[in-house]
Amino acid sequence: MTDLSVNLNVAALLRNRREHPWPDILDLARIALNAGAAGVTVHPRPDERHTRAGDVRALRALLDAEFPDRELNVEGYPDPRFLSLVHEVRADQVTLVPDDPAQATSDHGWDFEAQGVMLAEVVAGLKEHGHRVSLFSDPEAEHMAHAAQTGADRVELYTGPFGGSYNDPGTEKQELDRLAEAAAAAEAQGLKVNAGHDLTVNGTRKLVTRIPSIAEVSIGHALFCDALTFGIAETTRRYLDSCNLSDG
Structure with a gap:
């Protein structure tokens, strides 16, 4: 079973x-959680162009009061501001991304060889x-041993190229193969696998059918x-159906 975390940034x-x-x-968030989402995801960037620190605090209070069995996943670059916030709100999952503050959205994973020492220190803390x-990661099998050396629990595989190939069956298959190989390599290193970026209902179904061991997808x-x-409730249910199909 693959969990669905609804990303609220949009x-x-x-x-x-x-x-x-x-x-x-x-x-x-309440509508999505009542419809069955396992949690919510936010990415409070320094410029607060979408979710803000106040939103993150309010979501923590909502989960504590109404959905204590659901999770708050907070994404971001591990600067002091971000780390202080995730500690304050007791984020259930922290997803570290290598974003420049000016980036429109996350579009690449960590360079684990170059940034591994820094990441290991942050992960330990x-x-x-x-x-x-x-840790947000490009879907490259050879990266997973380096990712595991940081001490992280999971990697989130960047599915943007797969999602963007929806009208090109050949490229879609190639990208799905790449994701499957990366997921297998991550699991061989003891890492669980999350996934996210540009996943439609149909793309989620294809992804989870091919890689049923995916622990969580974050979709916004x-x-x-x-x-x-x-509507939010019906759309959440449609995605949940896709998350729980493994027979195509």
């Missing part, structure tokens, strides 16, 4: 276009505080696009 980006409190991030740690952009048609 909804926050829409909210921030106006000085109004809607769409309400907490209300959307996070685990001392009780966080599960996942495509999910909220579908929600314009189907």
Whole structure:
């Protein structure tokens, strides 16, 4: 079974276009969680262009009060501001990404050989505080031994190229093969595997069918696009169906 974490950044980006409190991030999170999502994901960037530190604190309070069995996954670059926030909100999972603050979205994984020492220090500190740690990674099998050396619990495989190949069956198969090889290499190193970026309902089904051991997918952009048609609750259920299919 693959867990679904609903990424709320797109909804926050829409909210921030106006000085109004809607769409309400907490209300959307509550709907998704009531529909069965295992948790929510946020990426509070320094410029607060979408989810903000206040949103993260409010989501922690919502989970504690109404959904104590669900998880808060907080993504970001491990600068002091970010690390202080994840400790404060007791993030269940911390996903470290190598983003430059100016990046529009996460689009590449860590260079584990060059940044492994730094990551190992950060991972150790996070685990001392009780966080599960996942590292954003390109889907390259040869990277997984270096990822494991950091002491992380999981890797999150970047699925952007796979998601972007939805209209090219040959490339889609090639990217899915690459993801499967990386997942197998990660698991051989004792790492669990998460995945995320540009996953549609159909893409999620194909991914989980090919790699049923994926522990979690984090999905935001495509999910909220579908929600314009189907609503948050029904869209969440559609993704959950895709997460729990292993027979094609």
